[in-house]
Amino acid sequence: MVDWDFFFPTPTAGAPLGEHPELYAWPVTEDALHVEAIWLRRVRAFIKAGVALPLCQGFLGFWNRFTIAPNATLFYADSNAWACQVFPSNLGGSGPWESVHLYDAHHDCGYKQNDRSFEDWKAGVLSGRKKISAENWMLAHYWNGSQVFVHFPWWRKSMARPTEHPLIPVSMTIDNGQTPDVAFNAVFLCRSGAWVPPWCDHQFADFLSACPVARRVEMPQNQWTQPRPDVLRMVELENRLKTSPGLTDEVR
DSSP: EGGGGSSSSSSGGGOOOOOOOGHHHHHHHHHIIIIHHHHHHHHHHHHHOOOOOOOOOOOTTTGGGGGGEEEEEEEEEEEGGGGGGGGGGGOOOOOOEEEEESSSOOOOOTTTTSSSSSHHHHHHHHHHOOOEEEEETTTHHHHHHHHHHHEEEETTTOSSTTOOSSSOOEEEEOOOOOOOOSSSEEEEEEEEEESSSSGHHHHHHHHHHOOSSSEEETTTTTTOOOSOOOOOHHHHHHHHHEEEEEEEHHHH
């Protein structure tokens, strides 16, 4: 499982602060506002501060590290929450995955500020009080009997934070660039549009295209615009309208 935000260093997720960490003070929720509309406000802040827009890093050649079975399937969507539905039964098999490896800036194994324990979370799901989400979808695979591994990106330095208390036993390491000793039968890739800005969507398209898996399935529930509206073009148009009053009538 690969989350695209693995390649997008942000101070709020543990990247070095840099000179303008305030530009990354982004509240995050997986809804239409935070996936699309809010990025126009954020790109204005970068332009006003005179700071170059951050881009994803380190994704070129990433797929070459892994052994992927010839008959593997690539599943993809905007939210990694849908990864909770990718099981061997989707590919004609049965039982759990032997192991699930996540490459992500976040561990997605549940957070104790939301649930007291894995058993508490599981009881909530069974009763309908809780839902499987982007923050806890790895619990579904653990529940099904899989071993789970989290590989944090090279830029992430926050593993010792108090928030790093998953609800289950999980191996959490900084990615060392090496290949796990396993052949993958399925790959799941998410864009994480609430975390990664739309000016990186062209990079995501290249990364998705480069995945060496022939059979590709967009998750049926996935709802997205890819690429998203060009916020830089929107700002350019705003500035033209401000400096050329007559343009307003022309646009109308």
